[in-house]
Amino acid sequence: MNSLPIIDIAPLYADDASAWPAVAEQIDRACRDWGFFYIVGHPIGAERIDALLSAAKSFFALPAEEKLRIDITQTAHHRGYGAIATEQLDPSKPSDLKETFDMGFHMPADHPEVLAGKPLRGPNRHPEIPGWEVLMEQHYSDMQDLAKTLLRAMAMALEIEHDFFDARFHEPISVLRMIHYPPRHTATSGDQQGAGAHTDYGCITLLYQDDAGGLQVRARDGEWIDAPPIAGSFVVNIGDMMARWSNDRYTSTPHRVISPLGVDRYSMPFFAEPHPDTLIDCLPNCSSADDPAKYTPVTSAEYLLSRFADTYAYRREEA
Numbered sequence: 001m002n003s004l005p006i007i008d009i010a011p012l013y014a015d016d017a018s019a020w021p022a023v024a025e026q027i028d029r030a031c032r033d034w035g036f037f038y039i040v041g042h043p044i045g046a047e048r049i050d051a052l053l054s055a056a057k058s059f060f061a062l063p064a065e066e067k068l069r070i071d072i073t074q075t076a077h078h079r080g081y082g083a084i085a086t087e088q089l090d091p092s093k094p095s096d097l098k099e100t101f102d103m104g105f106h107m108p109a110d111h112p113e114v115l116a117g118k119p120l121r122g123p124n125r126h127p128e129i130p131g132w133e134v135l136m137e138q139h140y141s142d143m144q145d146l147a148k149t150l151l152r153a154m155a156m157a158l159e160i161e162h163d164f165f166d167a168r169f170h171e172p173i174s175v176l177r178m179i180h181y182p183p184r185h186t187a188t189s190g191d192q193q194g195a196g197a198h199t200d201y202g203c204i205t206l207l208y209q210d211d212a213g214g215l216q217v218r219a220r221d222g223e224w225i226d227a228p229p230i231a232g233s234f235v236v237n238i239g240d241m242m243a244r245w246s247n248d249r250y251t252s253t254p255h256r257v258i259s260p261l262g263v264d265r266y267s268m269p270f271f272a273e274p275h276p277d278t279l280i281d282c283l284p285n286c287s288s289a290d291d292p293a294k295y296t297p298v299t300s301a302e303y304l305l306s307r308f309a310d311t312y313a314y315r316r317e318e319a
């Protein structure tokens, strides 16, 4: 067993719910054995992916001063452009060789939560590229729906109410991110990685990666294996909030990106995280007298902010 499972989730979109348990069971197995799997049979089409890739290429090709007009380090609510080396996912390595664009659930500046200074709430900050904003806002909403569909199957696997997660993912703090990994050159990159080894912070991550390759996952036996691109798929993985929620029935799995030599790489993770006030407390059925709850309950926003502070130097200073 040395390659990640590939799960066809098309039955989750059928009216006939009798096909759901078989998919939920495959997801449950994959979450326990790997914390990582591929999904196919989802509704995000190739045309959408092509449009996003071409938008990503146009954005990252802009001059630095243009991108820095929406500098993420100048925001408290985590939106906009992160230049190369803004993040250090593995503290034992140099900062990551990647640049990023982040957006979240849009709340206008005059929304009461924004006026009250609620953490992670605020307007998205989009670049001035024709068609960008409409494309990205639509994609955010579609990825949120896809995440909810998967979470419904996970709820079934965890034997809790099917809408348990749905109810907690309204006005979420999910993040849609575009990443550009510039080519690595052996002579100059040293041991700087595209993305240092890390586990994700949220509940589940749904990742599109282009065909360049470079994503690696640490299997339960400690061996790093490739998670190669599979056309039409998303790579799904468990994040630390879900590990906490499920009391480690589903654990998060370390992964990293070794940027390919001499080629650019583009990827787009969607990090699904619930409403900021959601309490991440051991789920029903996930603890017992022999296996008591391991984690202190924490809200979704508190947890995410603490992880940002570990990853971003500018947030460390703020914290």
Ligand SMILES: O=C(O)CCC(=O)C(=O)O
Binding pocket: 179, 195, 200, 207, 209, 215, 255, 256, 257, 267, 268, 269
């Ligand atoms: O770019 C990738 O393939 C993975 C990125 C990643 O792991 C992350 O942003 O958390």
Ligand SMILES: [Fe+2]
Binding pocket: 198, 199, 200, 205, 255
């Ligand atoms: Fe990740």
